[in-house]
Amino acid sequence: MPTPHYEYSKGVILKIIETLLSVEFPFGLTVRYAVKANPHPEIIKLLAEKGIMFDTSSSYEATDLLTLGIAGRAISLSSQQSPHNLPELLQAGVDFVVTSLHQLETYINTPNRRDTIAVRINPPVGYGHNNRTSTGGINSSFGIWHEYLDQVLSITKTAGIKINRIHIHFGSGADPSVWEEVAEVALAIMERVSEATVLDIGGGFKVHRFGEEKEANMPAILTMFKQKLNEFAKKTGRQLRLEIEPGTYMIAHAGILITTIDDIVDTGSEGYTFLRLNTGMNDFLRSSLYGARHKIEVITNMTTTKDYVVVGHNCESGDILTPASDNPEEIETRNLKEAKIGDEVRIYDMGAYCASMRAKGYNSFPSAPEYFVD
Amino acid sequence: MPTPHYEYSKGVILKIIETLLSVEFPFGLTVRYAVKANPHPEIIKLLAEKGIMFDTSSSYEATDLLTLGIAGRAISLSSQQSPHNLPELLQAGVDFVVTSLHQLETYINTPNRRDTIAVRINPPVGYGHNNRTSTGGINSSFGIWHEYLDQVLSITKTAGIKINRIHIHFGSGADPSVWEEVAEVALAIMERVSEATVLDIGGGFKVHRFGEEKEANMPAILTMFKQKLNEFAKKTGRQLRLEIEPGTYMIAHAGILITTIDDIVDTGSEGYTFLRLNTGMNDFLRSSLYGARHKIEVITNMTTTKDYVVVGHNCESGDILTPASDNPEEIETRNLKEAKIGDEVRIYDMGAYCASMRAKGYNSFPSAPEYFVD
Known part of the structure; x- marks a missing residue:
């Protein structure tokens, strides 16, 4: 899917x-x-x-x-x-x-x-x-x-x-x-x-x-x-x-957002490594709006981990999925399984105030559809 | 209209x-x-x-x-x-x-x-x-x-x-x-x-x-x-x-959001007077997201002014149109012409990142339509 x-x-x-x-x-x-x-x-x-x-x-x-x-x-x-x-x-x-x-x-x-x-x-x-x-x-x-x-x-x-x-x-x-x-x-x-x-x-x-x-x-x-x-x-x-x-x-707790890593970029040895997802604030606004933090999982067989900043696909610097706690002005790294482009990423606890409260259509991206698994 | x-x-x-x-x-x-x-x-x-x-x-x-x-x-x-x-x-x-x-x-x-x-x-x-x-x-x-x-x-x-x-x-x-x-x-x-x-x-x-x-x-x-x-x-x-x-x-500068005061409530002598507009973060997210401040005008013949907090119609406490400067966590009062329910309120400089970046459909409100005056 x-x-x-x-x-x-x-x-x-x-x-x-x-x-x-x-x-x-x-x-x-x-x-x-x-x-x-x-x-x-x-x-x-x-x-x-x-x-x-x-x-x-x-x-x-x-x-x-x-x-x-x-x-x-x-x-x-x-x-x-x-x-x-x-x-x-x-x-x-x-x-x-x-x-x-x-x-x-x-x-x-x-x-x-x-x-x-x-x-x-x-x-x-x-x-x-x-x-x-x-x-x-x-x-x-x-x-x-x-x-x-x-x-x-x-x-x-x-x-x-x-x-x-x-x-x-x-x-x-x-x-x-x-x-x-x-x-x-x-x-x-x-x-x-x-x-x-x-x-x-x-x-x-x-x-x-x-x-x-x-x-x-x-x-x-x-x-x-x-x-x-x-x-x-x-x-x-x-x-x-x-x-x-x-x-x-x-x-x-009844919702998960399933996404894919579209790209991985970094800002050098003094900087960060960013996972760019194929979703963002047009699908999910809580992190940008409140600094809300959700559990994020990279689906991979890798056992090594790495610190990443996870960002959305919108052309907007506030489109971040790993804000500092309660502070959407600041980014934070998240220790995740080592990822590669194309890996699936699951964001958890996305049932409430996610699909219903998003900057729908921003950057003209289509909205993530909603399905039931059971 | x-x-x-x-x-x-x-x-x-x-x-x-x-x-x-x-x-x-x-x-x-x-x-x-x-x-x-x-x-x-x-x-x-x-x-x-x-x-x-x-x-x-x-x-x-x-x-x-x-x-x-x-x-x-x-x-x-x-x-x-x-x-x-x-x-x-x-x-x-x-x-x-x-x-x-x-x-x-x-x-x-x-x-x-x-x-x-x-x-x-x-x-x-x-x-x-x-x-x-x-x-x-x-x-x-x-x-x-x-x-x-x-x-x-x-x-x-x-x-x-x-x-x-x-x-x-x-x-x-x-x-x-x-x-x-x-x-x-x-x-x-x-x-x-x-x-x-x-x-x-x-x-x-x-x-x-x-x-x-x-x-x-x-x-x-x-x-x-x-x-x-x-x-x-x-x-x-x-x-x-x-x-x-x-x-x-x-x-x-090419856009204005035309709204109406739906209600006026207050929280007593130690509190605030709130103008509740018939619009909010489902039409306009910049204030909630960035603490962005826009010029707000009450259309009235009144010459007296009063301090108001201006809020949106969404059931969300962050739906405020008068945040403190760069701080959407805090509200700020705005000195406006004395208002009554039903007065028109104009919000200025709303051409960019307003209609295109809004929590569309939140609280199931219809989206404010866009018209050209010239």
Whole structure:
């Protein structure tokens, strides 16, 4: 099969679903897949078959899912931008999460609206490995600032609408103690919204891709949430359902990008040896954008290794696949099996935010197609 | 006309062409447009009518131009990746620039090859506002490392091929003294390639988009090159033609992105006020990728101003249009006319590397279309 191309495994996704559903929640657990991570129709259909629900980030994404045949009641829409077709989406059964006071006012005056609404609150703190992946706190434009909660309660009360779900998203993290703090901040907000029955803590469950990165221990995190919800029930008498919105966690490990070494060049004894791949930022942007590091493997019988800088095929110096940790401004060498032109190179953990977030068509290169191996 | 959309001006492009052709070169000047900056067919056709030649960065881009009806002899191909159809491109008259020793060996054994070749040399120094836009020196994978020039000369001599053009690209810069240094390094390399008749110094001519940024003074830079080439002719008896490959300089000022404020949110008295636009990194990646800053204007009758952070509509915290200078990890406020939801917002100098380099389709948003206003 020609390279570059993405290979996805449904088997890996099914195992992750098992992990996510392994903890029994007394008041229920909804797993919503963050569709923007990878909206491939085969993935959407597989998840729907397994009872996974969907979190969409634009009205276009929600509409695409309806077109695919996904039931509206399985879709939640939480978007920075006002939906272009909210009445139709509501009519189809899509759940709407307002992410601003303006969206709340619009919803109240929208045909087909229900007597309930979900609200995204921007909490006082945020986590994430840098500003670009942190989605809470004063630097974040996502959700309604927590100080305006009383205003939200007053507006909904006047309109005769009940807030059934609170969505609070903190950003990316693996540290369980951080998630415990998340739970406490979230439940403090839930206490103030006495009518809410669902706590939606969003996504941001980190996976291990390279080096010292830590993967979120989902059973431990879910068990912690279960305990907190039990304590909350004892304290308040309210039995809250939990919602989580994994994107990366659901799909990152299920994808590989298969590429070929197109060329090998070097900059002399004081310089570097570069593997030029037949793919790049037009297929895969995370390294250029975040300095994200992925495991890279040269497929060869060679046993010797060598230090390489791995670069993409785009005429753009930022098109590097081995950036320094969290610093896409700097290159880093990677010790790989000794390579020759024509060798296959596999880049791992490419299921999430790779095919869906790429500088498509840059340098007029065709886009790497996506296939399923199982 | 619905927003978001790009508006391009052919009039602006024509004026820039005039500037670029304003300096008379005794031994000739070729202006090649770096197509990757914006491959819109209308732009390509306009430039072709005005006698501008083309620099393409992939064999796909070169093929697209041939399909558009551009003559092969007007097209040069300089690509990180080996062309997928080199014999056909050579047959059509496309000029090939080898960017590695492997590409040189391949060229020698390619049907339809000529007895001449252009070679891209990676010079010992590079400029650019950061590693991501610097394209020379040991950190760069572009071109054949200058220390291997003797090897190149030996290979071409053995094959009976003459090097007619040397391409040396240093990266982005505005400082005329830097360009003088570029000229000296480039001419020192030209001295060693006695058969070469064309010096191609690539692009990297910076434009002013925001704040303290300096725009390259092209007449001054070209006049400096003219003097250097005259001195070179006196010293060596060789009359060199100059080639330049402007992309940003040719087209950046000719484009505006027209958007609408979809929402305004804030994070309280200690926080920020955010303008959420109905566009974002799926239409425009430079700010998220480089921390690039563009002039932003709110179209309103208001005379009061306010500090805003301007963000995109994608569910991605890095989708910011007002990053700190050269630091996309940090947000910065911009003092703009006081805005309300629904106001039009214009983002300037969006002709180059905007529509052509975007995370197309991310969050399933449709792509902003491109129109010409003149």
